[in-house]
Amino acid sequence: MIRRGLLGALCWVAVASPLATPVQAQEAGRKYRIAALLPQPRNSPSYAALFGEIQKFGFIEGQNLTIDSRSYGRQIELLSKHANELFATPADVILAAGDPAIRAAQQATKAVPILAFTDDLLGSGFVSSLAKPGGNTTGVSLMATELDGKRQDILIEAVPGLRRMAALADTNTTATQQLEALQSAARTRGVELSIHRVKRSDEIAAAMAAANDANAGALNVLASPLLFANRNVIIERAAAMRLPAIYQ
Numbered sequence: 194m195i196r197r198g199l200l201g202a203l204c205w206v207a208v209a210s211p212l213a214t215p216v217q218a219q220e221a222g223r224k225y226r227i228a229a230l231l232p233q234p235r236n237s238p239s240y241a242a243l244f245g246e247i248q249k250f251g252f253i254e255g256q257n258l259t260i261d262s263r264s265y266g267r268q269i270e271l272l273s274k275h276a277n278e279l280f281a282t283p284a285d286v287i288l289a290a291g292d293p294a295i296r297a298a299q300q301a302t303k304a305v306p307i308l309a310f311t312d313d314l315l316g317s318g319f320v321s322s323l324a325k326p327g328g329n330t331t332g333v334s335l336m337a338t339e340l341d342g343k344r345q346d347i348l349i350e351a352v353p354g355l356r357r358m359a360a361l362a363d364t365n366t367t368a369t370q371q372l373e374a375l376q377s378a379a380r381t382r383g384v385e386l387s388i389h390r391v392k393r394s395d396e397i398a399a400a401m402a403a404a405n406d407a408n409a410g411a412l413n414v415l416a417s418p419l420l421f422a423n424r425n426v427i428i429e430r431a432a433a434m435r436l437p438a439i440y441q
Contacts, residue, residue, distance in 0.1 A: 232418030266422025363417030
């Protein structure tokens with residue numbers, strides 16, 4: 194479903210931007226450029242499918258198309274540097290995945306179409322509405338903020354007698370009000386929820402150790418490009434701690 198949504202959004206970009214649709218004549222000799230700021234490498238399955246699909250629109254990488262991408266997921270502190278490098282050269286379309294990347298793209302341009310892919314485009318203020326985004330940004334909302342709460346409910350039910358649990362949260366993505374809502378929802382189930390915040394990859398180990406020291410009986414790893422990019426490390430540490438956990 195996510196892949197179909199991305200491809201549908203790409204169709205919008207193809208119509209709204211200088212990239213032509215299959216029925217439009219392409220400008221002879223012109224090479225088009227997509228600037229992609231992604232939390233994962235561009236050869237990840239969803240992005241590989243996306244970039245493969247645009248060949249149906251007549252755009253062939255290495256012939257009339259350049260795809261210039263940067264991956265920031267495991268080193269989010271380098272995002273500004275990557276954004277400056279990408280946006281220094283004009284692009285026909287910007288692909289931005291994750292709140293930090295979309296923020297950087299919107300700051301860079303109000304004219305170039307932005308295909309955004311993140312947890313909640315509306316909740317993060319990137320579009321004025323899902324039906325009519327406005328401006329130069331469209332894309333896919335995973336509604337991950339709602340799913341974080343549903344995963345919390347599942348985890349509480351999966352661990353009998355749970356009284357304390359923890360959430361691993363990325364402050365680049367998860368808003369304070371969302372964390373407060375998760376704590377409130379946990380209290381209604383008789384569970385105390387502690388929040389352990391990170392901004393960079395090198396903070397994850399300490400945050401998980403703090404959750405363990407707080408006697409958390411389970412861990413909810415909230416949706417975020419940073420945490421997803423570091424999923425192997427998180428899963429391994431949770432297993433080593435024998436800590437029941439649930440992941441995006």
